[in-house]
Amino acid sequence: MRLTKLLTGCAAAIAITLAVGSSAFADTFALVTINQQALFFNQINEGAQKAADAAGAKLVIFNANNVPSAQNDAMENYITQKVDGIILVAIDVNGVKPAITAAKAAGIPVIAIDAQIPDGDNVAFVGVDNTKAGEDIGKFYADYVKADMGGTAKIGVIGALNSFIQNQRLDGFKKAVADSGQKITFLDTVDGQNVQDVALTAAENLMTANPDMTTLYATGEPALVGAVSAVTSQGRTGDVKVFGWDLTKQAVEGIDAGWVTAVVQQDPAGEGKAAVEALTKLKKGEKVEPIINVPVTIVTKENVDQFRGMFK
Numbered sequence: 001m002r003l004t005k006l007l008t009g010c011a012a013a014i015a016i017t018l019a020v021g022s023s024a025f026a027d028t029f030a031l032v033t034i035n036q037q038a039l040f041f042n043q044i045n046e047g048a049q050k051a052a053d054a055a056g057a058k059l060v061i062f063n064a065n066n067v068p069s070a071q072n073d074a075m076e077n078y079i080t081q082k083v084d085g086i087i088l089v090a091i092d093v094n095g096v097k098p099a100i101t102a103a104k105a106a107g108i109p110v111i112a113i114d115a116q117i118p119d120g121d122n123v124a125f126v127g128v129d130n131t132k133a134g135e136d137i138g139k140f141y142a143d144y145v146k147a148d149m150g151g152t153a154k155i156g157v158i159g160a161l162n163s164f165i166q167n168q169r170l171d172g173f174k175k176a177v178a179d180s181g182q183k184i185t186f187l188d189t190v191d192g193q194n195v196q197d198v199a200l201t202a203a204e205n206l207m208t209a210n211p212d213m214t215t216l217y218a219t220g221e222p223a224l225v226g227a228v229s230a231v232t233s234q235g236r237t238g239d240v241k242v243f244g245w246d247l248t249k250q251a252v253e254g255i256d257a258g259w260v261t262a263v264v265q266q267d268p269a270g271e272g273k274a275a276v277e278a279l280t281k282l283k284k285g286e287k288v289e290p291i292i293n294v295p296v297t298i299v300t301k302e303n304v305d306q307f308r309g310m311f312k
Contacts, residue, residue: 027057027084029279031272032074034089036063037196038221040246040268041089044113047272048087055280057084066194068092068162075099079106085279087272088122090115093164097121109282111275114268115165123282126275126292128266130165133296134172137264140298141173141217141243142180144261149241152183155215156206158223160194166219169245169264173217187213192223199226207234218244224263228254247299249311255304263299265307270294 052059064070068091090096100110101121110122145153160166187210192199203226218224224244237259245264254260278288
């Protein structure tokens, strides 16, 4: 009897040891994100988590709350902890480069997601060609002005001036508009700082200062939320058309009502998934492409139905 109990106890101990050992050898990936206010970043997290679960890896997520220096500190901590890979959604793509180089020196691969790192030591980039997509929505906007507004418009911009990628989206947009030959006047560009409340106030001030404005362009989700809220609160849904990036429930409602005209929709969950899958391949000794492009869709009244499920 005692021998049976002893053997049973040994078997349990061995099982526990094996379980702990197996978890100890599981890969740990760190995801350093910008904030967890925007739906976009949360969808990146969800896609990455599902991919990590499927790969049997552990995923830890750090929320920088829009503070660039916090991302650098997090990277240093994860290097010290010797994680197996880092996924980075950078705020300051140049300021974070030394931390990426330090990770490389420590043998930790970094995958940049959403924001490209110019001449960085990251292994790969997963995301969108923001300048090209900015040109695409800019061309769509110019064609709309020509077809539906008599070729003339005045536009205000709500951006995030500390965001490298949102500045790319604005540069691409402006280039396409300039190339279109339409009579489009750019009014003020205000800084929403990638924060919804700040973007709302900036959008309201922009509209108050420019009562003759006929269109708005928002370069990211918080900016678009601010634009939609400002147009609604100021009763301008009848005379201001909105264009922007990253769908929200309010933007879909505006599309249905006809005053939100077009929104660039990325695949953030797909980006998170692709980044984790890339790190998993690297851990197996496989190679990954240096640029992993994830396509975008310009969402209008014609195709919005396929995105409604995101907001139920």
